[in-house]
Every structure is written in structure tokens, then in C-alpha cells.
Amino acid sequence: xxxxxxxxxxxxxxxxxxxxxxxxxxxxxxxxxxxxxxxxxxxxxxxxxxxxxxxxxxxxxxxxxxxxxxxxxxxxxxxxxxxxxxxxxxxxxxxxxxxxxxxxxxxxxxxxxxxxxxxxxxxxxxxxxxxxxxxxxxxxxxxxxxxxxxxxxxxxxxxxxxxxxxxxxxxxxxxxxxxxxxxxxxxxxxxxxxxxxxxxx
Amino acid sequence: xxxxxxxxxxxxxxxxxxxxxxxxxxxxxxxxxxxxxxxxxxxxxxxxxxxxxxxxxxxxxxxxxxxxxxxxxxxxxxxxxxxxxxx
Numbered sequence: 384x385x386x387x388x389x390x391x392x393x394x395x396x397x398x399x400x401x402x403x404x405x406x407x408x409x410x411x412x413x414x415x416x417x418x419x420x421x422x423x424x425x426x427x428x429x430x431x432x433x434x435x436x437x438x439x440x441x442x443x444x445x446x447x448x449x450x451x452x453x454x455x456x457x458x459x460x461x462x463x464x465x466x467x468x469x470x471x472x473x474x475x476x477x478x479x480x481x482x483x484x485x486x487x488x489x490x491x492x493x494x495x496x497x498x499x500x501x502x503x504x505x506x507x508x509x510x511x512x513x514x515x516x517x518x519x520x521x522x523x524x525x526x527x528x529x530x531x532x533x534x535x536x537x538x539x540x541x542x543x544x545x546x547x548x549x550x551x552x553x554x555x556x557x558x559x560x561x562x563x564x565x566x567x568x569x570x571x572x573x574x575x576x577x578x579x580x581x582x583x584x
Numbered sequence: 585x586x587x588x589x590x591x592x593x594x595x596x597x598x599x600x601x602x603x604x605x606x607x608x609x610x611x612x613x614x615x616x617x618x619x620x621x622x623x624x625x626x627x628x629x630x631x632x633x634x635x636x637x638x639x640x641x642x643x644x645x646x647x648x649x650x651x652x653x654x655x656x657x658x659x660x661x662x663x664x665x666x667x668x669x670x671x
């Protein structure tokens with residue numbers, strides 16, 4: 384499964400725009416500053432190109448929490464900034480559902496212990512706890528995943544993985560494009576041809 | 585999946601499809617071609633994969649940053665990069 388061509392093209396467009404706005408190619412900055420700017424551009428470009436999904440909204444919200452990201456986000460999102468950086472749900476929802484889950488887990492394990500179930504059932508409880516633990520880990524990895532459950536979480540994770548792969552792919556292509564040998568050949572083409580050959584691969 | 589609310593009209597087929605799709609993306613399952621993995625294994629591998637992709641992005645950002653930093657202002661390289669960014 385792959386990201387669509389139009390997504391890749393939008394991604395590239397947004398990425399280059401982000402690089403331009405943060406002046407990474409000519410402004411003098413430390414290696415770390417440049418790296419952070421590049422990474423920020425890459426993440427915002429990925430979310431912008433993908434459109435409206437739980438993880439894209441979660442990612443923009445997460446990025447806007449860092450002070451040093453805000454000026455770039457304001458610049459690149461423009462009038463959208465206020466709307467897109469507001470968290471969609473109140474935080475009261477999350478602690479409450481966690482309490483319920485914890486309470487129900489405690490009740491379940493108490494019931495199991497009281498029944499002195501055979502070995503098979505005990506490992507069943509263990510397996511369920513492992514799934515719980517790993518689901519929580521996945522929720523933390525997928526932006527906006529904290530408020531998702533089961534199927535929706537897997538759905539978002541799938542979409543997020545596909546987009547991440549496209550991000551890695553795009554940045555890899557950029558890196559190879561910027562290297563000297565290929566540039567000699569590319570310098571003979573016009574700019575639209577260069578861009579077309581870049582995304583078409 | 586837990587059948588919690590009335591809003592989840594997700595069928596078993598849809599869940600199976602999701603799981604299959606996710607499995608097909610994960611690097612390990614492509615090599616070994618295992619049947620339907622356990623839920624915990626799928627979750628673990630998805631988490632590992634996302635983390636490895638994050639590391640790749642981090643590494644590529646490092647390399648792009650180093651490349652831009654060492655760019656000689658008057659080289660044809662810099663010229664092309666600038667023209668790409670200008671458009």
C-alpha cells in the first residue's frame with residue numbers, strides 16, 4: 384500500500400515552501416537549528432498534504448505546544464493557525480476513561496483470582512494485559528491517538544505509517560537530488576522538468 | 585472492537601482487512617509471510633516500525649542539515665537548490 388501521487392506532490396510543494404519560509408538554505412544557523420527547522424517543515428508538510436485526519440490534527444496540535452515552533456507555524460499556516468492548533472476535545476474525557484479502564488481491569492483480575500482459574504485462563508488475562516499495554520504504547524506514538532480506541536486506532540496508525548514512509552522516501556530523494564553527480568545532468572533541464580522527474584520516480 | 589458504543593458499526597471483515605493491511609506494511613511479516621498474527625504481536629511490530637521510521641526522519645534531517653550547511657554559496661549545487669526553493 385502506498386501514498387498517492389497527488390499526496391507526494393502536495394507534500395513536496397509544502398516541504399519546499401517550508402524550507403523557503405524558514406530560510407534553511409541560506410540563513411546562517413547552527414546544525415541543530417537547521418535540523419529542527421527541516422524536521423518541522425517535514426512534519427507540517429506531511430500533515431498539510433494529507434488533509435484532515437485525526438493524526439494530522441494531533442500532530443499540528445503537538446507541534447504548536449513547543450514555543451520555538453509557533454512563529455514558523457503561524458507563518459506557514461497563516462489564518463488557519465488559530466483553528467488548527469486548538470485541541471478538538473477537552474482533556475477531561477481522557478482521564479475519566481482511563482479511570483474506568485483501570486477500575487474494570489482491577490475488577491476482572493480480582494474475579495479471576497477468586498475463581499482460582501486453570502493455567503489457560505491466567506495466560507488469557509496476561510495476554511489481554513499485554514494488548515492493553517501495547518495499545519497504550521501505540522496511542523502515544525500515533526499523534527492524536529490518545530482519544531482513539533481499537534479499530535479507529537489501527538485505522539489511524541495505518542494511515543500514519545503510510546504517510547511516514549512517504550516522508551522518509553521524499554527526504555531521501557531530496558538528499559540524493561542535492562548531491563553533486565546528479566546535479567550536473569539536472570542542470571541541463573528546465574525547472575519544471577526537474578520537479579517532474581523528481582516526483583515521478 | 586470491544587463493542588462499547590452503538591456508534592461502532594464496524595464489522596469483523598473490516599477489522600480483518602485493517603489487520604491484514606497493517607501486517608502487509610510491517611517489514612517482518614513481508615519476509616516471513618506468517619498467517620494472522622496475534623493482536624499483541626501486531627501492536628508491538630507496529631510500534632517498532634513507527635519508531636524506526638521516526639529515527640529515519642531524524643537521521644535524514646541531520647544529513648540534509650549538514651548538506652545545506654556545507655553548501656558552497658557559489659557552487660552549481662547551491663544554485664539549483666535555491667532555484668528549486670524559490671519556486
